[in-house]
Amino acid sequence: MKLTLTLAGALALVSGVAQAQTEISMWYHGAGNEEEAAILKGAIEDFNASQSDWTVVMQSFPQIAYNDSVVAGALGGSLPDILDVDGPVMPNWAWSGYLQPLGLDEAQVAAFLPSTVGRWDGQIYSVGLWDAAVAMMTRKSTLEKYGIRIPTLDQPWTGDEFDEVLATLKASGDFDYPLDVGMAWTGEWYPYAFSPFLQSFGGDIVDRDGYQSADGVLNGDAGIAFGEWWQALFANDMTPGTGQDPASRDTGFLDGKYAITWNGNWTAATVLDAFGDDVLFLPAPDFGHGPKIGAGSWQFGIAATSEHPDGARAFIEHLMQDRYITAFSDTLGLVPATATAAAASKHYGPDGDMAVFYDLSEQQALIRPVSPGYVVMAKVFEKAVADIANGADVIDSLDAAADEIDADIQKNDGYGH
């Protein structure tokens, strides 16, 4: 009698546990951005209400402290189930064993821009709802005033044409600088925004065939040609140097101090507010190997230590719906990850004012080197382009950068490629 009671009680307890929702924890980098948090919270509430197995709990971190928090969490063994991860950093986290493969089918990501799907070692580790894109932002009236051809996606400016454009604008004397590449934004902006120029010249940060060496790729003839062009930009005062203050970067183009600014879609709304229809978002110049822009933004992945990858995956699949992609894009101006979400969105629809960024992402985007060593390469590249901008010898700087990247790859036994 007593035994059956206990058994019944145990059974009730077990079934009670099975009915309660299991908690799935999630970390996000966007603390402080209320609009962004509101969309994500809405998506989480929808998910928690839509099924009875899982309940997602989100914790937000300020972006500047996020990566450090994840590293600390991994060292301390306290990572959550779901992490968001910056695209170029993902291979490092996957290689280090923080992340596990998402377990998504190829069909599920077929509609996504390639740059929003994070792959490492032949498997999908992360997926993003948006991408970011950069463009040469300027005003139609400016180009028309100086008789400059308006480039198109099919016919971008060539390298020589671009140099002539800058010379014309410079000669007019109407601007402090004809171009602003954003040297005030130190950090990831440098490799993200400037390595595409190098790639358009035919070089790269590292040889993507195996990712074992930068020698001859970064400091080869194409790299040197890029370096000399880059140095001339600063030597001829075509663009503000590393001493540019951040305020000038933010408002210089709006104030008319710069004629063209090399800037991301996240500033598009501000520029449109200021100049309306007069704004042009132009593709990068083609220096011989096609116009290139950087790609890869924040994406979602599952921690290796997660005890509930099923639940984590279910939530990520839930997030991948067009309605959330559209919502993020409408609120934050991000490039939607799928064409259908883009068509439904405010800025990227058929007549959207930012639609050109989707085309740029689709046609010109080249993700940063997919290697765990990228985090180091990014720092080395940043220093090299800053030094060259400040007048250091081009060949010596690129040689030194290539040597340092190679030494680092060696020290890490080839980073598992």
Next chain:
Amino acid sequence: MASKLTRSNRAGWAFALPGFGLIALFIIVPFFFAFGLSLTNQRLISPNPTAFVGLANYRDLLGLGVITLEPERDAGGQILRGADGTPDYPRVRNFTRNNPDHPRLDGMREWFRWQSGDTQKVVVAKDVVFMKALVNTFTFVLIVAPLQAGLALLLALLINQRLRGINVFRTIYFMPVVVSIVVVSLLWRFIYSGDNGLLNNILSVLSFGLFRPVDWLGNPSTALGAIIAMSIWQAVGFHMVIWLSGLQTISPTLYEAARIEGSSPWQTFRHVTWPGLRNTAVLILIVITMQAFAIFAQVDVMTNGGPRDATQTLVFQAVQRGYGKQDISGGSAISVILFLIVLSISLVQRWLTREKN
């Protein structure tokens, strides 16, 4: 003896415990960690196993070599000269990359060179950035320590007077100390801005437009100076307060006696004030030296070590490597070297300023 120390001071030890505990946990233990890590190839995050590498990290930082470059000659032994008459020299990289004749120079880079006759001597270093950081840090300390201490003493003497509203000046001089160094650095970045920064504008007005604007932080020859000036201004108030406390320990009767003896202000300072400040001076010298060696935030916010390594410093490099480039062992090695430098300098300072009797 030890038993008496522990027994009769039980309450004292109890009070000291939290402090000792925290110091041990956050300063002493990490130091031993750093020392241990610097002998391995530990990465910040990596699936690869950690291995003991001995002094390899130190060799990678401190390795130096000298190359003598002979000018290039044609088949007849004549020196090949460029358009301006200077001889052509082979590239240093020919010696330092995969050259079996110079295995010791492998992987080194040019630090600096000088001319002697037709040959050039090139000093190559395994880690040029570290060497530049070392030189910059010493330059920084050698300029900041005397200037900041002197200026702080001057300010302390100025505000150590009974005047109406003297507290206003005390507050103003002390203000930069209480503001976060990161905020101060950001503000000074605007002041030093090359386009239309405050400093350029002021200099331009004062010189009736003759002054050509300078990109203070973007120019390798002015960047370190700009950081030095700003650092002195920022921390001078702190040392001023220490001087001030020293000044106020000097007995007024000594000044009275000096006045009765008819001593001039300089004589009073030389023979009453300065001897009375002896211990304060030793303290300030050691504190400024230690603080100056640790310069980091200004560089991180204002220049990132640039332009062209003109403002690299040891702590900035340690952080940059250990965290930015995830090379914790390399960063630790720099920390250990910095520790040894500061320790030996402090010991020398203690010895030089010891009581001689």
